[in-house]
Amino acid sequence: MSLERLLASIPEGSDDAALARQIQPDRLPQHVAIIMDGNGRWAEQRHLPRVEGHRAGIQSVREVVETSARLGLEVLTLYAFSIENWKRPAAEVSVLMTLLRRYLRSELDTLIEHGIRFRVIGRADGLPTEVLEELREAEARTAVHRGLQFNIALNYGGRAEIVDAVKAVLAARVDPATLDEDRFSQWLYTAGQPDPDLLIRTSGEMRISNFLLWQIAYAEIYVTGTLWPDFRRRHLLDAILAYQKRDRRYGGIAPVVAQSTP
Ligand code: FPP
DSSP: OHHHHHHSSSTTSSHHHHHHHHHOOOGOOOOEEEEOOHEEEEEEEHHHOHHHHHHHHHHHHHHHEEEEHTTTOEEEEEEEEEEGGGGGHHHHHHHHHHHHHHHHHHHHHHHHHHOOOOOOOOOOOTHHHHHHHHHHHHHHHHTTTTSEEEEEEEEEOOOHHHHHHHHHHHHOOOOGGGGOOHHHHSSSTTTOOOOOOOEEEEEOOOOOTTTTTTTTTTEEEEESSSGGGGGHHHHHHHHHHHHHHHHOTTOOOOOOOOOOOO
């Protein structure tokens, strides 16, 4: 069903259509999380200022969000700005915030059209007021939607998230005897959402970069050399196809393949 919706948006006979047809709709990852990396290198390769890489990366965001919604994924989380990213030059930080606001303004209608529910995860403290207001408005206007849950991780840090969750648990005077892994996860920013099944990182770096540390415990990791501004629908489909070939064991053993007796 969801594959048909995706195929309807892809030119018949194209390479992307051929890739999409290989996807097994009953084995989709529920939650895909992406570390969007390589914007600076993309710009440097073209002798452009770094911020041009971020600007170009917006088209990749659009394509990945729309493809995920059409495919029927439950959750997509994009890592847009880490707590550590404040160390970047003020001008670069300011461009990133402006791009985010512009993206929301220009894409809100598309998010609504696709029934996407938008959410920001991360620390609200420290974000410019005008950015926060627009983010909250986009959250409010899409809150009733039941389609793709689209999270943007902004001013986000995985360790900070765990510390925030512990503080909330203590403030609520939760009885330690009642606390287990499932209950604790309900205090995280992603409460109520399935953990990522597939974590994609672009630009070839083999790092987690403090992203969703609790939630990626059993995620399949897929690293591609493609730089984020070059990442398109076919790259997401490639990652999902690779995921569907993985044998997920969650610490157990591989299922025994039944053999016929001679
Ligand atoms: C990493 O590239 C990318 C970022 C820090 C920001 C990603 C942000 C966007 C694509 C734009 C806004 C996002 C949304 C969701 C609308 P890098 O600069 O670290 O690249 P490098 O490793 O090549 O230097």
